[in-house]
Amino acid sequence: MATLTLENVKKTFGKTEVIHGVDIDVADGEFIVIVGPSGCGKSTLLRMVAGLESVSEGEVRINGARVNEKEPMERDIAMVFQNYALYPHMSVFDNMAYGLKIAKTPKPEIAERVAQAAKMLQLEPYLQRRPRELSGGQRQRVAMGRAIVRKPAVFLFDEPLSNLDAKLRVQMRLEIKQLQRELGVTALYVTHDQVEAMTLADRMIVMNGGRADQIGAPLEVYANPATDFVAGFIGSPPTNFLEASSLGIADGQQSRIGIRPEHMILTARGAGRLDGHVLYTEALGAETLVHVRSSAGDTLTIRQDGAAPTPPEGTDISVAWDETQQMFFDAEGRRS
Amino acid sequence: MTAPQTSPAARRRPPPDGMVERRGRAYWLTHLGLIIGVAFIFFPIWLAFVASTVSQPEIVRPPMPLLPGDQFFANYREALFSGINAPVALMLLNSGIMAIGIAVGKIVISLLSAFAIVYFNFPLRRLFFWLIFLTLMLPVEVRIVPTYEVAANFGMLNSYSGLIFPLIASATATFLFRQFFMTVPDELAEAARVDGAKPMRFFWDILLPMSRTNIAALFVILFIYGWNQYLWPLLITTDPSMNTIVMGIKQMFPSGDDTANWPVIMATSILAMIPPVIVVISMQRLFIRGLVDSEK
Numbered sequence: 001m002a003t004l005t006l007e008n009v010k011k012t013f014g015k016t017e018v019i020h021g022v023d024i025d026v027a028d029g030e031f032i033v034i035v036g037p038s039g040c041g042k043s044t045l046l047r048m049v050a051g052l053e054s055v056s057e058g059e060v061r062i063n064g065a066r067v068n069e070k071e072p073m074e075r076d077i078a079m080v081f082q083n084y085a086l087y088p089h090m091s092v093f094d095n096m097a098y099g100l101k102i103a104k105t106p107k108p109e110i111a112e113r114v115a116q117a118a119k120m121l122q123l124e125p126y127l128q129r130r131p132r133e134l135s136g137g138q139r140q141r142v143a144m145g146r147a148i149v150r151k152p153a154v155f156l157f158d159e160p161l162s163n164l165d166a167k168l169r170v171q172m173r174l175e176i177k178q179l180q181r182e183l184g185v186t187a188l189y190v191t192h193d194q195v196e197a198m199t200l201a202d203r204m205i206v207m208n209g210g211r212a213d214q215i216g217a218p219l220e221v222y223a224n225p226a227t228d229f230v231a232g233f234i235g236s237p238p239t240n241f242l243e244a245s246s247l248g249i250a251d252g253q254q255s256r257i258g259i260r261p262e263h264m265i266l267t268a269r270g271a272g273r274l275d276g277h278v279l280y281t282e283a284l285g286a287e288t289l290v291h292v293r294s295s296a297g298d299t300l301t302i303r304q305d306g307a308a309p310t311p312p313e314g315t316d317i318s319v320a321w322d323e324t325q326q327m328f329f330d331a332e333g334r335r336s
Numbered sequence: 337m338t339a340p341q342t343s344p345a346a347r348r349r350p351p352p353d354g355m356v357e358r359r360g361r362a363y364w365l366t367h368l369g370l371i372i373g374v375a376f377i378f379f380p381i382w383l384a385f386v387a388s389t390v391s392q393p394e395i396v397r398p399p400m401p402l403l404p405g406d407q408f409f410a411n412y413r414e415a416l417f418s419g420i421n422a423p424v425a426l427m428l429l430n431s432g433i434m435a436i437g438i439a440v441g442k443i444v445i446s447l448l449s450a451f452a453i454v455y456f457n458f459p460l461r462r463l464f465f466w467l468i469f470l471t472l473m474l475p476v477e478v479r480i481v482p483t484y485e486v487a488a489n490f491g492m493l494n495s496y497s498g499l500i501f502p503l504i505a506s507a508t509a510t511f512l513f514r515q516f517f518m519t520v521p522d523e524l525a526e527a528a529r530v531d532g533a534k535p536m537r538f539f540w541d542i543l544l545p546m547s548r549t550n551i552a553a554l555f556v557i558l559f560i561y562g563w564n565q566y567l568w569p570l571l572i573t574t575d576p577s578m579n580t581i582v583m584g585i586k587q588m589f590p591s592g593d594d595t596a597n598w599p600v601i602m603a604t605s606i607l608a609m610i611p612p613v614i615v616v617i618s619m620q621r622l623f624i625r626g627l628v629d630s631e632k
């Protein structure tokens with residue numbers, strides 16, 4: 001039960017600054033996802049909150065109290081690592097109990113809390129096993145169990161699902177979300193997978209090269225991206241970008257236009273705003289992705305219903321869209 | 337539910353067929369070769385054993401006996417409880433204390449120094465590492481005179497501390513533990529930190545148990561190293577009651593025209609072999625595991 005505040009948090013390694021000042025207020029019980037491409041500083045930001053990395057500038061506050069100088073353990077946080085980081089020589093029970101043991105929690109209480117967590121995570125049959133005798137998904141659960149038993153104020157996850165196969169990832173994603181709701185605990189979750197970000201987040205932070213490009217609810221970010229980076233990163237397939245000048249609507253301010261693939265439709269040659277030909281199509285069942293090369297040379301992706309007729313490759317077509325769906329970006333990539 | 341854990345035995349698959357055809361004549365030839373090899377190595381030991389069970393006149397009169405005699409108990413009793421310079425039982429005890437002291441001391445020191453070098457960022461860390469590493473080039477024999485001088489000044493002649501301490505520093509073991517610690521994922525240390533473990537707690541609760549097969553393997557090697565020390569005990573102990581067994585055997589050879597009491601000397605040799613063998617056999621499984629595979 002806690003709030004978390006980052007105020008102009010910066011991080012420098014030696015002389016290079018990798019986080020250029022991030023601000024966010026996380027409400028109690030909120031699920032925040034930090035998403036961004038590899039190397040943008042997601043883990044670094046999370047580790048500063050955890051206390052595993054010192055804060056170069058700015059302030060991290062948990063429940064209003066500055067924690068910059070505190071050890072991880074005193075911050076009342078728990079962390080789930082990407083490779084689980086379970087103690088290999090300890091049983092599942094001992095793995096989960098270790099933190100409590102160090103905190104000198106009475107034995108009966110440890111047993112009770114671990115039992116409770118094990119029940120929640122369906123780990124009861126495995127309590128006496130070693131981590132290497134578990135599957136990846138089970139190890140992941142143990143790592144979460146280790147975090148849960150401490151009853152932390154803030155949960156921190158660093159790409160906890162990236163070592164799992166696709167199917168298990170979807171399942172664990174749901175479980176994490178459920179668990180967080182059930183426990184009502186504040187969570188900070190790092191991922192590079194935008195689907196994970198969209199499905200898990202109450203609000204998400206889209207990071208780009210050490211900056212928070214946008215902070216907002218997933219649908220809000222999707223519908224209303226603040227920068228061309230966000231528009232390109234969130235959503236799959238990504239937003240199509242066109243030079244405003246090539247459409248003849250440039251007025252100095254607007255240098256690029258972004259249009260989501262689902263907002264474009266194919267029409268007969270000459271009937272749309274942009275002429276081109278079909279490069280190739282990908283039928284995914286429920287939907288079909290049509291890749292088009294415009295006469296100006298841009299490659300566009302159009303998403304249409306799986307039942308809609310698909311033009312064969314090489315067909316000359318036109319692409320149309322509703323003007324209200326156009327997103328304008330200025331030369332710096334910001335929305336204009 | 338998924339399959340329950342397989343037992344270690346079931347997990348260990350039989351080795352694949354080797355490169356050599358394992359049937360027919362080759363099979364017997366291989367074994368013949370091995371038997372000859374074993375016999376070749378074992379024969380001197382057998383002779384020593386035979387010599388330790390016969391009486392003095394029987395040994396010196398040719399031909400040499402090849403079958404055990406009837407003096408087994410008499411010879412071993414004499415060796416163990418009176419010996420020639422000092423009772424062998426006492427020398428065994430001295431050797432045991434020295435070998436265990438050296439092995440344990442080396443392991444403790446090198447564990448701690450490897451822990452410091454890998455997990456702490458202190459000034460001149462690399463310098464210290466290289467200093468330790470440099471001592472690899474300075475085995476006891478090379479620095480024996482100054483070391484003797486120091487030990488003598490500390491009044492450590494004829495004492496267990498004199499036998500043990502100068503041999504304890506170990507670059508090899510430090511280096512081995514350093515390599516092992518570097519393979520331990522950083523996240524493990526971080527997870528422990530988040531769990532609230534202070535560095536020494538992390539060392540005790542996590543690093544040490546994870547190193548146990550390495551420790552066992554090193555213990556075997558270092559015990560034998562300590563047991564077989566010859567030059568240093570020879571130098572530092574003058575009192576027969578502080579003799580170790582390996583140097584004691586040599587001391588038993590008579591000087592001048594006295595006749596050597598070969599049965600007792602041989603009994604002593606056989607006795608000197610037993611403790612290392614026991615250590616190797618009893619720690620064999622851990623030892624091999626420590627050398628071949630690392631804990632996941």
Ligand SMILES: Nc1ncnc2c1ncn2[C@@H]1O[C@H](COP(=O)(O)OP(=O)(O)OP(=O)(O)O)[C@@H](O)[C@H]1O
Nearest residue numbers: 013014018036037038039040041042043044045192
């Ligand atoms: N200890 C360090 N010393 C110097 N630079 C570092 C250090 N740790 C991280 N960096 C740099 O900081 C930047 C951000 O790293 P970070 O690990 O936070 O990325 P990330 O967003 O988590 O990426 P990924 O998705 O690949 O995990 C990277 O450019 C990286 O090179």
Ligand SMILES: [Mg+2]
Nearest residue numbers: 042043044158
């Ligand atoms: Mg990362």
